Amino acid sequence: MRAAEAFRMALEALRVNRLRSTLTMLGVIIGVSAVVVLVAVGTGAKNAVESEISGLGSNIILVVPGRLGVGALPTQSRLDLADVAYVRRVVGDPGKVTVSVNSGETVRVGRTEAFVTVVGTDENLPNIFDRPLRRGRYLSETDVDTRRRVAVLGSEVAVKLFGDVDPIGRQMTVSGARFRVVGVYEAVGATFGVARDQEIHVPVTTAQRLLGVTRINGIAVGASGPDQIEPLQQRVVDALAERYPGERFSAVTQTQLLGTIGTVLGMLTGVLAAIAGISLLVGGVGVSNIMLVSVRERTREIGLRKALGARQRDVLAQFLIEAVLLTTIGGVTGILLGVGGALLIAALSPVPAAVTWWSVALAFGVSVAVGVFFGVAPARRAGRLDPVVALRAE
Amino acid sequence: MTTAAFEAVGLARSYQLEGVSVDALRGVDLRIEPGEFVAIIGPSGSGKSTLMHLLGCLDRPTAGTLRVNGTDVSTLSDTELAELRNRAVGFVFQSFHLLARTAAVDNVALPLIYRGVPRAERRERARRALESVGLRHRLDHRPSQMSGGEQQRVAIARALVGDPQVVLADEPTGNLDTRNGAEVMAILDRLNAERGVAIVLVTHEPEVAARARRQIQVRDGLIEFDSGTAGGPAEPGGSRTGPAAGEGAGRTGSAEAV
Numbered sequence: 344m345r346a347a348e349a350f351r352m353a354l355e356a357l358r359v360n361r362l363r364s365t366l367t368m369l370g371v372i373i374g375v376s377a378v379v380v381l382v383a384v385g386t387g388a389k390n391a392v393e394s395e396i397s398g399l400g401s402n403i404i405l406v407v408p409g410r411l412g413v414g415a416l417p418t419q420s421r422l423d424l425a426d427v428a429y430v431r432r433v434v435g436d437p438g439k440v441t442v443s444v445n446s447g448e449t450v451r452v453g454r455t456e457a458f459v460t461v462v463g464t465d466e467n468l469p470n471i472f473d474r475p476l477r478r479g480r481y482l483s484e485t486d487v488d489t490r491r492r493v494a495v496l497g498s499e500v501a502v503k504l505f506g507d508v509d510p511i512g513r514q515m516t517v518s519g520a521r522f523r524v525v526g527v528y529e530a531v532g533a534t535f536g537v538a539r540d541q542e543i544h545v546p547v548t549t550a551q552r553l554l555g556v557t558r559i560n561g562i563a564v565g566a567s568g569p570d571q572i573e574p575l576q577q578r579v580v581d582a583l584a585e586r587y588p589g590e591r592f593s594a595v596t597q598t599q600l601l602g603t604i605g606t607v608l609g610m611l612t613g614v615l616a617a618i619a620g621i622s623l624l625v626g627g628v629g630v631s632n633i634m635l636v637s638v639r640e641r642t643r644e645i646g647l648r649k650a651l652g653a654r655q656r657d658v659l660a661q662f663l664i665e666a667v668l669l670t671t672i673g674g675v676t677g678i679l680l681g682v683g684g685a686l687l688i689a690a691l692s693p694v695p696a697a698v699t700w701w702s703v704a705l706a707f708g709v710s711v712a713v714g715v716f717f718g719v720a721p722a723r724r725a726g727r728l729d730p731v732v733a734l735r736a737e
Numbered sequence: 738m739t740t741a742a743f744e745a746v747g748l749a750r751s752y753q754l755e756g757v758s759v760d761a762l763r764g765v766d767l768r769i770e771p772g773e774f775v776a777i778i779g780p781s782g783s784g785k786s787t788l789m790h791l792l793g794c795l796d797r798p799t800a801g802t803l804r805v806n807g808t809d810v811s812t813l814s815d816t817e818l819a820e821l822r823n824r825a826v827g828f829v830f831q832s833f834h835l836l837a838r839t840a841a842v843d844n845v846a847l848p849l850i851y852r853g854v855p856r857a858e859r860r861e862r863a864r865r866a867l868e869s870v871g872l873r874h875r876l877d878h879r880p881s882q883m884s885g886g887e888q889q890r891v892a893i894a895r896a897l898v899g900d901p902q903v904v905l906a907d908e909p910t911g912n913l914d915t916r917n918g919a920e921v922m923a924i925l926d927r928l929n930a931e932r933g934v935a936i937v938l939v940t941h942e943p944e945v946a947a948r949a950r951r952q953i954q955v956r957d958g959l960i961e962f963d964s965g966t967a968g969g970p971a972e973p974g975g976s977r978t979g980p981a982a983g984e985g986a987g988r989t990g991s992a993e994a995v
Contacts (some may be wrong), residue, residue, distance in 0.1 A: 345853060
């Protein structure tokens with residue numbers, strides 16, 4: 344028997360039992376579309392987080408005191424502006440080092456007030472982070488040196504305090520001290536829940552006086568290229584450890600953050616895919632079940648075919664192809680539904696679902712394999728039927 | 738001597754039923770020449786169906802040898818046996834055994850699928866086979882749209898489509914009324930006469946058996962009576978008109994002389 348004949352025969356058998364074939368396929372359809380959709384959602388979430396991180400800027404190294412890791416207690420910072428100057432010398436490019444002192448404070452304009460994150464920083468910030476200005480100017484070296492009370496506002500803060508009015512040159516109070524607005528940032532969105540549009544940036548020296556501290560929270564270093572990140576990171580950490588023997592300093596890079604988050608989200612996606620895979624397996628058991636019923640029901644047909652000259656392998660092929668067609672058609676339908684569902688989710692919800700080719704290929708491959716695996720037993724049973732017995736079957 | 742269509746020597750078949758060995762055939766010697774028209778008669782349980790299954794290569798003997806067109810079937814694998822069934826034998830069953838949801842022409846073409854005949858040629862040969870049994874107007878009808886007589890004629894067309902040397906018919910008129918039964922027998926008769934296809938039919942109806950040119954009576958797993966090959970080495974007292982059922986006593990074992 345030719346392969347084309349076997350296919351035609353199997354398609355015919357599926358067509359004849361249309362309702363049953365459809366219901367059997369449903370298990371596979373649900374399993375496959377679940378795999379495709381869940382992997383798409385997982386991948387989409389991962390892509391979104393990764394683009395947030397790379398949206399910070401490029402080649403950034405963040406230096407913080409203490410050990411960085413899950414469960415590590417926040418360490419009281421002992422770094423101050425002298426240490427920043429020291430790091431600048433170590434790095435060799437003073438323009439590529441900036442600083443931050445953070446505190447939550449209330450700002451007021453007339454009767455309007457807002458709770459914002461006050462970030463004390465310096466003129467080098469835009470050299471390292473991507474913070475495009477909408478209006479006005481960045482903080483300057485003079486601002487820092489002379490402790491000017493000037494501020495650059497995040498886009499949301501600007502709208503909240505000043506509405507439609509242009510805030511440049513206007514006054515506001517931060518914890519009772521008067522500040523003048525010199526610039527407004529473009530909206531940049533949030534990173535790890537840090538709403539960067541709700542920050543106001545002031546000179547680091549001003550912030551320290553305002554908060555009554557000499558410490559700083561962290562140092563950010565910009566590397567000149569991706570291949571410079573690791574050596575520079577090591578150099579800075581080693582230099583600080585040398586300056587403060589017995590203490591630890593940590594430096595994280597975007598690559599490391601991306602790696603960690605990628606691993607976590609990748610695992611999550613894998614777990615989702617595995618759960619969906621289980622439903623695909625259940626669908627396969629359904630196919631096996633229906634094929635066994637089908638073989639029993641068509642025992643006389645099998646006997647007849649054997650009497651007419653069908654060999655064992657012809658009958659086996661007929662039923663195996665039927666099973667594989669069931670799961671393959673179900674698989675393709677499931678892929679179409681899954682891709683459609685993922686696109687719909689991406690369009691209608693904030694979840695950025697992204698269909699990946701490997702999940703589609705895997706779902707297709709697994710559904711074909713499920714057909715072969717669960718089709719073999721019923722097909723073998725059919726092939727081995729004794730024609731005399733089969734012809735007499737009721 | 739030409740090669741016999743079937744040549745059985747000491748053919749036996751026993752079954753294991755719940756540990757008990759049941760002998761359905763107990764050593765049958767039989768020779769059927771090409772182009773013969775033979776009726777195998779006997780009461781139910783006599784072993785005639787078992788003999789039929791063995792001749793049709795659906796089953797294997799437990800003892801003895803069977804040659805189909807000169808080929809000893811005991812030397813054949815299951816696959817080769819299937820191929821022999823496909824080429825040498827055509828089956829007609831009592832209950833027609835047509836595929837229910839399949840058009841007549843595709844039912845008839847079924848044996849050719851397993852011979853690897855291309856689709857267009859299959860349909861053409863199936864069409865001609867249906868015409869030869871007078872069903873030119875029923876090509877695309879399904880079994881449920883046809884009378885019993887028509888369904889059995891479709892089955893005969895299916896048995897013939899592969900040009901076999903022998904058609905084995907198991908109670909072909911058993912499910913038909915007298916008129917349709919007579920029609921089916923007339924077709925078998927004509928095929929035998931015009932095409933020279935050997936026909937072996939199993940029946941328990943004496944009037945059906947009487948239309949064959951040779952009668953073989955089976956009882957208790959043995960050939961009890963054989964009217965002998967027409968024009969061949971006739972049995973002593975062998976009669977073309979065949980025995981009245983059950984009157985073969987005294988000629989037991991005559992088959993050994995064939």
